Amino acid sequence: MKNDSRILIVDDEISIRNLLRMNLLNAHYEICEASSGQDGLDKAASFHPHLIILDLGLPDLEGFEVLKKLRLWTTVPVIILTVSDDEPTKVRLLDAGADDYLTKPFGPEELLARVRVALRHKGMVEATPIFESGNLKVDLNKREVFVSETQVKLTNTEYEVLSRLVRDHGKVVSQAQLLKQVWGAIAKDQSHYLRIYINQLRKKIELNPSEPTHIITEPGVGYRLI
């Protein structure tokens, strides 16, 4: 049995990380770990987790700040871990976009159950990991792209851009979102990267790159995959 959900653990205490890792690996999740807030933010961008488990007691950034920064560009489910059972804190975090809140000590079975609930929610919006429209097919699991049954080879960056569009197909994805997700927080105002890669993608997946039917630009906003 394989479970292809990726989970990011953000916690500075090694003992807790060990406990979480053991339980989650045992349940066949793919794990990535970060030991500080900044590290968590970076890994969230590079690892593309389906769920984040975030401990509040971090050394550099407040867990609350990490959550706020995450919510600027992603809606990935976040489960908060904490020792404090303080109600105002809970409310603040839940309203800031957290999906669940667990007070230590917690039973591992309950954690796993709440992980399943969070992933179930995500499943509702994500549905199928295969996107198909016209002659274009993108398999996010296998990392494969086809145009009219013929496989197309994409570079890493090209694929990152495309997969970001696929994940929100139909909707406009803003330039800021794309840049942040693919090149990281540094490249906020370097939209020319984007133009170049959108251009290369179009050359590879559009029948007529100058009259795109899949990757539509929304001037002043971003791009949209249809």
Next chain:
Amino acid sequence: MKNDSRILIVDDEISIRNLLRMNLLNAHYEICEASSGQDGLDKAASFHPHLIILDLGLPDLEGFEVLKKLRLWTTVPVIILTVSDDEPTKVRLLDAGADDYLTKPFGPEELLARVRVALRHKGMVEATPIFESGNLKVDLNKREVFVSETQVKLTNTEYEVLSRLVRDHGKVVSQAQLLKQVWGAIAKDQSHYLRIYINQLRKKIELNPSEPTHIITEPGVGYRLI
């Protein structure tokens, strides 16, 4: 302020129902109550709630059974209330489709926060903020505008103006408000911008731009979307 989410409370204890009702009504939710499991199932079908708060200690049916029967036909979020903090029970219920689990006694603020989280999840899958009136349809999530089923392409500024009107549809939005929201605080007295963009919008979304039926001018005040 109005909050149009409907919440069904299923609980046999009147005191708890009173407490929940008070807090939820105060937060402007629409409430429906059931005092037994069977009653709850019936009301869930007739009332079409956006969220169900289900107490486990029911006289006729086990709360667990109610949840299982609900899940046969609906995915409406369910928050479980209980006195028992028993982990296996939690896991069983969460895996049976419950979305959250609160142990009594709980703070009212936390309950409300978890209600908001559950409704937020629901918002992800459906209930997208779509404005529809006559032949005009505006999807604020996808940033799409349709006139008689045909998609209309709007520039960024045009869309900003329209979405501002949509958000307060029915009401008059003053020129000052529109200018401030779209062009920023600088452009307070440059109402000609507005006239030009209202004009362009009408050309795009009105059947007869000179006799607008959607974007109505309120002379001396501002504009109104109907």
Next chain:
DNA sequence: TGTTTCTTTACATCTTTTTTACACTCTTTT
């Protein structure tokens, strides 16, 4: 070393926004 990919640079092209100009419709004033 050769190949691939990523980044940088440069410029052409297109769209959108702003500016400018004028016509229209009311209401108020004479």
Next chain:
DNA sequence: AAAAGAGTGTAAAAAAGATGTAAAGAAACA
């Protein structure tokens, strides 16, 4: 009732800005 003025509608230009494209240099990889 005609004239004036304020607010509004419309059409076109000029200006600004965003996007598309090609190609060369730098970095990574084998």
